[in-house]
Amino acid sequence: xxxxxxxxxxxxxxxxxxxxxxxxxxxxxxxxxxxxxxxxxxxxxxxxxxxxxxxxxxxxxxxxxxxxxxxxxxxxxxxx
Amino acid sequence: xxxxxxxxxxxxxxxxxxxxxxxxxxxxxxxxxxxxxxxxxxxxxxxxxxxxxxxxxxxxxxxxxxxxxxxxxxxxxxxxxxxxxxxxxxxxxxxxxxxxxxxxxxxxxxxxxxxxxxxxxxxxxxxxxxxxxxxxxxxxxxxxxxxxxxxxxxxxxxxxxxxxxxxxxxxxxxxxxxxxxxxxxxxxxxxxxxxxxxxxxxxxxxxxxxxxxxxxxxxxxxxx
Numbered sequence: 281x282x283x284x285x286x287x288x289x290x291x292x293x294x295x296x297x298x299x300x301x302x303x304x305x306x307x308x309x310x311x312x313x314x315x316x317x318x319x320x321x322x323x324x325x326x327x328x329x330x331x332x333x334x335x336x337x338x339x340x341x342x343x344x345x346x347x348x349x350x351x352x353x354x355x356x357x358x359x360x
Numbered sequence: 361x362x363x364x365x366x367x368x369x370x371x372x373x374x375x376x377x378x379x380x381x382x383x384x385x386x387x388x389x390x391x392x393x394x395x396x397x398x399x400x401x402x403x404x405x406x407x408x409x410x411x412x413x414x415x416x417x418x419x420x421x422x423x424x425x426x427x428x429x430x431x432x433x434x435x436x437x438x439x440x441x442x443x444x445x446x447x448x449x450x451x452x453x454x455x456x457x458x459x460x461x462x463x464x465x466x467x468x469x470x471x472x473x474x475x476x477x478x479x480x481x482x483x484x485x486x487x488x489x490x491x492x493x494x495x496x497x498x499x500x501x502x503x504x505x506x507x508x509x510x511x512x513x514x515x516x517x518x519x520x521x522x523x524x525x526x527x528x529x530x531x532x533x534x535x536x537x538x539x540x541x542x543x544x545x546x547x548x549x550x551x552x553x554x555x556x557x558x559x560x561x562x563x564x565x566x567x568x569x570x571x572x573x574x575x576x577x578x579x580x581x582x583x584x
Binding site: 304324 | 371372375376377403405406423443462569572573
């Protein structure tokens with residue numbers, strides 16, 4: 281199987297649990313469970329710019345991209 | 361010789377660099393807002409409102425969150441928003457570093473990060489914003505660029521296109537000027553340059569944002 285991404289692709293081994301920014305998650309082993317949660321407290325999740333994150337639970341691999349499209353878009357948009 | 365107090369790895373350099381930092385227990389790392397990409401679940405985020413209002417007034421983009429490990433060590437992965445490289449420097453407490461407006465990525469907690477007004481002439485004409493980010497104190501500093509980063513040792517001054525500046529060490533003086541008078545500014549397509557004087561280090565990026573913007577603009581949907 282081939283898959284592509286934005287930036288480089290990194291493989292990470294999850295043992296137990298790990299937090300991943302939703303915009304960086306490319307693929308994951310099917311036995312892993314994903315939960316969406318806030319990145320911090322109620323206020324700081326909004327003001328921090330981190331927003332929602334994915335909590336990955338279980339044992340298995342995730343593949344992450346080293347850039348996320350939203351970040352790129354908000355960066356380049358400032359110049360137009 | 362390079363010292364470091366934080367363990368880190370850089371992947372994906374120089375075009376889409378990403379850092380993974382290992383933090384000991386009860387250690388804080390400062391991270392540019394919205395750049396956290398992955399972390400262990402024993403890391404907590406705190407948002408700082410420092411400089412919040414002036415940020416909206418000036419358009420400067422220095423907005424930092426703090427991440428702290430609890431109950432053991434932890435790893436945090438940090439990704440800049442722009443395509444490009446990441447450079448690590450250990451600040452020794454003697455020499456500060458100035459970064460262009462969007463250059464700060466992360467630092468250890470003892471590094472003092474503040475924006476410094478460049479002056480109207482320098483700021484407006486440089487096209488890179490009115491502020492530079494000054495990083496001082498002792499500790500690890502990570503900064504990022506658009507394109508790859510090249511480190512230059514400057515002994516007797518140097519001239520750099522303002523769009524290629526990532527950062528430079530304190531002690532270098534600079535003025536913003538044109539290469540061949542104002543006529544050449546309009547006719548040659550060469551932009552403004554910073555004329556540095558003195559000795560120190562300058563970090564330059566191999567790409568400039570503006571040409572990317574000009575290139576991409578015709579492909580954007582028409583408003584209307």
